[in-house]
Amino acid sequence: MSHATAPVYRSEILTVGDELLRGDVVNENAAYVGRVLAEADVPARFSSVIPDDLEAITAAVENALTRAQVIVLTGGLGPTPDDVTRDAVARYFGFPLVEDAALLAHVQELFRQRGMVMPEISRNQALFPVGARQIPNPHGTATGIHVIHDGRHLFALPGVAVEMRQMTDEYVKPALRAAFADARVQTRTLRLAGIGESHLLEQMGDQRELQPLVQIAYLPHHGLLDVRLTARSQDEHEAAAQIAFAEGFIRERVGAHVYATGSTSLAEVIGNILMNRGRTLATAESCTGGLVADMMTDVPGASRWFERGWITYSNPSKCEDLNVPASILEEEGAVSESVARAMAEGARKRAGTDWALACTGIAGPTGGSAEKPVGTVWIATAAEHGVWARHLKFSGLRETIKLRTAHAALSFLYQHLIETRA
Amino acid sequence: MSHATAPVYRSEILTVGDELLRGDVVNENAAYVGRVLAEADVPARFSSVIPDDLEAITAAVENALTRAQVIVLTGGLGPTPDDVTRDAVARYFGFPLVEDAALLAHVQELFRQRGMVMPEISRNQALFPVGARQIPNPHGTATGIHVIHDGRHLFALPGVAVEMRQMTDEYVKPALRAAFADARVQTRTLRLAGIGESHLLEQMGDQRELQPLVQIAYLPHHGLLDVRLTARSQDEHEAAAQIAFAEGFIRERVGAHVYATGSTSLAEVIGNILMNRGRTLATAESCTGGLVADMMTDVPGASRWFERGWITYSNPSKCEDLNVPASILEEEGAVSESVARAMAEGARKRAGTDWALACTGIAGPTGGSAEKPVGTVWIATAAEHGVWARHLKFSGLRETIKLRTAHAALSFLYQHLIETRA
Structure with missing residues (x-):
């Protein structure tokens, strides 16, 4: 035809x-x-x-x-x-x-x-x-x-x-x-952590001044978000200027969430920050079961900044390996702010690292309760000058909850690395 | 149109x-x-x-x-x-x-x-x-x-x-x-561990008695192998009989390698064996960086048999957390049979589990030497009645080597669980 x-x-x-x-x-x-x-x-x-x-x-x-x-x-x-x-x-x-x-x-x-x-x-x-x-x-x-x-x-x-x-x-x-030597198109991908697609769109507000110039694609993946900018123009410099304008527009509104451009992973960015500062990291995982450490160790050269990790799946392992007080486990349960904080602090001290990252939660499909349903998660990060924790709630299948928790944990560590510069 | x-x-x-x-x-x-x-x-x-x-x-x-x-x-x-x-x-x-x-x-x-x-x-x-x-x-x-x-x-x-x-x-x-209830096709997937496609074909020998009846597809994925059998017949029972004949033909020749049928994962099979026997597992990982534990904890209900895991990326962590003697690390290097064995034994004792699984290797792209090139891997598994180790060599990118090592480690543990019945 x-x-x-x-x-x-x-x-x-x-x-x-x-x-x-x-x-x-x-x-x-x-x-x-x-x-x-x-x-x-x-x-x-x-x-x-x-x-x-x-x-x-x-x-x-x-x-x-x-x-x-x-x-x-x-x-x-x-x-x-x-x-x-x-x-x-x-x-x-x-x-x-x-x-x-x-x-x-x-x-x-x-x-x-x-x-x-x-x-x-x-x-x-x-x-x-x-x-x-x-x-x-x-x-x-x-x-x-x-x-x-x-x-x-x-x-x-x-x-x-x-x-x-x-x-x-x-x-x-x-x-x-x-x-096709006359091609004049430019693309740029901004990678964002700690913000969802719908909240990004709200923060961006009126995009009319961008729309005629730059095409924007939103590519979410389990709590992380890529924003791809594409500009097309007869003039190469004009396309580059349009991309730069759009990137500036986005950074002005949500710049704190932009962890990379291109294809660099969040674990890679974290690794580069740690390496450049001469800092080290340990992980302490319960519900993510090793996924956070797996992401970290996918980065070539990770051994220069990733010291060790624990998967403290049982309560005894949290006490024995990370010095989490048994009394806290008993009083507040394994999925609680106190335990997440104690895991991060315990990991940092036992490993002798500058930073530690911990997560504890209920990945499901069983193990939930009315008070703490499947998807209840606490993450914490510890450094010499402080310990921070955050409560999260996810829904979905077991592997999704693991993945979203790991991405949230990396985002949380990244945010504290950027804010504290330690 | x-x-x-x-x-x-x-x-x-x-x-x-x-x-x-x-x-x-x-x-x-x-x-x-x-x-x-x-x-x-x-x-x-x-x-x-x-x-x-x-x-x-x-x-x-x-x-x-x-x-x-x-x-x-x-x-x-x-x-x-x-x-x-x-x-x-x-x-x-x-x-x-x-x-x-x-x-x-x-x-x-x-x-x-x-x-x-x-x-x-x-x-x-x-x-x-x-x-x-x-x-x-x-x-x-x-x-x-x-x-x-x-x-x-x-x-x-x-x-x-x-x-x-x-x-x-x-x-x-x-x-x-x-x-489409009139469909008279039957399929069945046999999942194999510890055997490659070419060795399977050698073991299978002359397949002429199968060929007219059943279509066979070999689907390798990073060291594991699925074999999909498809039979088509006007008669549902005939198709089922053809599948059963082909399955018997394969099991007769390589049955020890068949860990599951359908879509059940190797980690799931291992978990079921451990749970049914009332046994527990700990993991000690170096080059896989948490991937083995991540696979184990993808299995719903893993907390009933997965006790804890370590990612001992640095040498000090191997000594401090798993009691690997510093002298062995110094004399034989972190990627060696002795260290793999010591990691497995140390993990089993520290966690108080029935079984432990360990891997150490060079995932690359750097860290290799003439004697121990990138892709050199040792895996070990420990139980009360023994410790077993295996040497492996892989090629490929960092993430491929991690994945193949993890699959090999699971296959190795599975084989010992089946053989020893402990």
């Missing part, structure tokens, strides 16, 4: 594979390609997963070519009968598939390097549609296909992630830069 | 969100929905990602309705102006959007539970297209939408993963069973 009147947009992603449709494999390739296209200022407007089927792939390519300037397709370039992307591209453009001597030598050489003889089935990896450009695949047998047609670009890449990524970095990115 | 001649196929997945197109978020929701649809015998033939755009969502729904019996759409049901799925569905079907008093009370109650007043912007979460069925979202503010139109089913669910999954499990799955 034809879409002569449909607006042409920048790009479209096609990923081929029955395993993706069945959900056996999560579509990491589409995410990777999406990031590359966005960064190259040819953001994707659609992304489709197509079955391993000649008709379906041909139809998808035809459709995409009517409406996108750039199409990146991954998958279906392997040697098995399932792999029909090469045939679909050749058929759609009317290119003959011919064995290429140099490609055959490359495939044979790859097998030789692995100490194997090329199986006959892999000989079809040397077939290439005459009329298209080759996208080299130094580490794999599936050569990529680049077709320029009517000013539009189709890039077909293998589905093997490491090969696809290398070919994208080395061939597709430069090709996009060469083809 | 119309596809009057297009063949009708079983299902189609639509996921809404600019963040997915840009690759800011990997599309885990599409994978989850794909698995559910495949298991319900209405496998998806297409899966598309749609921008947060009223026209685009409406067009995608229209298109999908011309060719699929079931459409599952996720995302775009939130409170912000970006969230336009509700409007698209209402507009396409001509349903008026009306505030629903019961939904408003539910949204207000969720905010009340969190100790907050509902922001005015969230009031639109109570708008619902009159004529559609409500898909309850007990833990979230976005109610799902189920439309039956011309014998076809549209399910619109929020993009928040935990809410979407719960709503899918509790509403969509039963609705699909009711609508």
Whole structure:
């Protein structure tokens, strides 16, 4: 079918594979390609997963070519009968598939390097549609296909992630830069902690002075919030100025909540602050069960500032490992302000660190009561000059409550690190 | 446009969100929905990602309705102006959007539970297209939408993963069973630990007696392996018998590695074994940084068998908290068999538990040496009657090494729990 009147947009992603449709494999390739296209200022407007089927792939390519300037397709370039992307591209453009001597030598050489003889089935990896450009695949047998047609670009890449990524970095990115050098778009992501989407919108108030200039996307994830700003202008400097204006607008209103720009995690920001100040951290967790420490130790080099952590799940462990007085546990219960404070203080003293972070709560689904329902949480942070605690209430499933508590704990520590500068 | 001649196929997945197109978020929701649809015998033939755009969502729904019996759409049901799925569905079907008093009370109650007043912007979460069925979202503010139109089913669910999954499990799955009750497909997933895909295939040997009956999919994930069996027959009992035959075939060859069927996690299996035997567990982690304990405490009711855990990241913490002799640390280094054993023994004694599980390793990207490169790992488990250790070598990024180490540690503990019956 034809879409002569449909607006042409920048790009479209096609990923081929029955395993993706069945959900056996999560579509990491589409995410990777999406990031590359966005960064190259040819953001994707659609992304489709197509079955391993000649008709379906041909139809998808035809459709995409009517409406996108750039199409990146991954998958279906392997040697098995399932792999029909090469045939679909050749058929759609009317290119003959011919064995290429140099490609055959490359495939044979790859097998030789692995100490194997090329199986006959892999000989079809040397077939290439005459009329298209080759996208080299130094580490794999599936050569990529680049077709320029009517000013539009189709890039077909293998589905093997490491090969696809290398070919994208080395061939597709430069090709996009060469083809779309006039792009004038800027994006910037502000990462916020300790504020929700609806309260942010209230704080922002009237956004009319931003709206014509900058597109704003709100991306909440379990108590943390990313705000992505996108500006588009014929003039690169103008786009940058619009982003800066919007960032200033937001920082003026909720600047204390902005912990990073870009993709830096909150744990990374906390780690950098501690490292720059020569400070150390210990954690004491009950309901989060190690998740806070896991987030901290995801940061490369964490051993320079993360000293140790406890998961004091039982009451005896809170007493024995963190010196929480048994009397407090008995009188106020394990999920209480006093216990959260005692855990943070006990961890800081036992570990000999500058800072400690503690959480205790009821993750559910059982263990709640009328007075302390599932989702009741106390977090506390301790430093030499003080101990601070906060009460929180969450709802949701066990893993959600763990995740939201961990994010809230990190946000709380971050806020005190910033405020106290200790 | 119309596809009057297009063949009708079983299902189609639509996921809404600019963040997915840009690759800011990997599309885990599409994978989850794909698995559910495949298991319900209405496998998806297409899966598309749609921008947060009223026209685009409406067009995608229209298109999908011309060719699929079931459409599952996720995302775009939130409170912000970006969230336009509700409007698209209402507009396409001509349903008026009306505030629903019961939904408003539910949204207000969720905010009340969190100790907050509902922001005015969230009031639109109570708008619902009159004529559609409500898909309850007990833990979230976005109610799902189920439309039956011309014998076809549209399910619109929020993009928040935990809410979407719960709503899918509790509403969509039963609705699909009711609508497609003639399906004669049976699936069963065997979950394996301590064996890789290639070794499993070697152990399985000649599978020709299985192949015509049962389709087998191998789904590895970071050291654990799921094997999904699918049988299709006109006769429900025949399909069940084929699955049982295939399961027996596999268990005969690698039964010791099968820790569960279905979706039960390895941590859950370990927890059930410990609970049934009245045993308890402590963890002592270095390189995994709390991930092992986090997995254990994801299991509801973990407090009945998980006593406590340590993240002994520094050398002093290994000595002070787990009684690891400083001399061993000095002579053999923190990543060594002796230290792993001492950590496990120390944790068991300090916690007074029946079992302890320890890991120490180099997660990278720094900290490796020629003798002990990044990815060098020792795991150990201790019980009253012995201590066992294993050396492992992984490659990959820091988070991958943490995850593979944690899975290996759980597999190791599971194996010893099964073998020793203590």
